[in-house]
């Protein structure tokens with residue numbers, strides 16, 4: 515079985531560390547180890563004393579206890595810490611999906627959510643989102659039609675990358691009811707959880723709502739600490755935990771000790787980290803709204819409902835060509851929809867970085883040059 519290259523990640527590998535202006539990133543503003551320890555009121559010794567041996571395969575117990583505090587019905591035994599959320603996706607697909615299985619995946623999506631199911635030999639059926647002039651939307655009736663007693667797994671992602679979509683609590687419960695009808699597994703990628711602009715709109719974790727749900731979260735997005743490479747899955751299903759651990763012995767065995775300690779310290783200060791990042795996103799949202807008003811003839815704009823990304827559509831022309839020109843002529847990196855296998859009209863914008871304003875100004879100056 516072959517695996518297609520991960521288009522978005524290959525794109526970032528090529529450009530992320532050379533493009534002058536990163537307007538495409540989905541993570542939030544990061545910080546140094548010193549800044550994190552300072553924010554947490556911890557002395558540098560908090561890290562200096564960390565032993566650099568192997569750690570527990572399931573994840574440091576103190577870290578798992580801290581993570582469990584974010585769920586209502588998940589104990590530390592029901593969490594598996596991974597080396598990056600990406601490893602969690604890999605292990606989950608490896609555990610749950612068998613050759614010939616039917617898997618339904620919300621699209622557009624972070625490519626591995628579909629690709630790894632395909633790599634396992636599943637027949638992957640897209641559950642496509644659509645857009646109205648006002649908003650992105652999901653079609654639960656359509657999902658109900660796609661999911662049959664033979665469907666092994668439904669894969670969704672809320673808040674959603676790349677559209678910034680967030681369902682209502684009722685829609686989310688209806689979605690879970692569709693999974694529950696046949697006992698279908700549900701992988702809910704909750705990587706952007708915490709980045710709701712109104713905390714009242716935060717959905718419950720799927721793992722708290724449904725025994726066959728797997729909730730994925732990690733340090734990269736809401737907390738801005740992608741370099742820790744710490745992710746985790748939470749599930750009520752103890753057999754799945756064992757299956758993930760059995761497979762993790764063949765990938766990474768355990769996580770990095772300093773990263774686990776720093777992740778715990780960060781999670782103990784989650785509110786401060788999340789408030790900081792939501793505030794950066796809010797500021798950037800105001801800038802991008804004003805930009806979209808000024809350029810309404812060129813872009814169709816549906817403001818995201820949550821999270822650090824938006825997916826505006828070019829009214830004319832190819833998004834890939836537009837992004838290529840923006841990079842070459844203005845040094846601005848935007849991610850075209852072609853990287854998401856979602857046509858060639860949209861671009862992903864990332865609103866989580868403090869450098870957003872400078873990148874936007876560079877893009878706007880370029881658009882002005884093009885017009886003159």
Ligand SMILES: Cc1ncc(COP(=O)(O)O)c(C=O)c1O
Pocket residue numbers: 540598599600601624671675703705732734740745
């Ligand atoms: C929806 C989604 N899931 C998972 C991941 C993987 O996170 P990480 O790169 O930290 O492994 C990403 C990263 O962009 C993502 O957007």
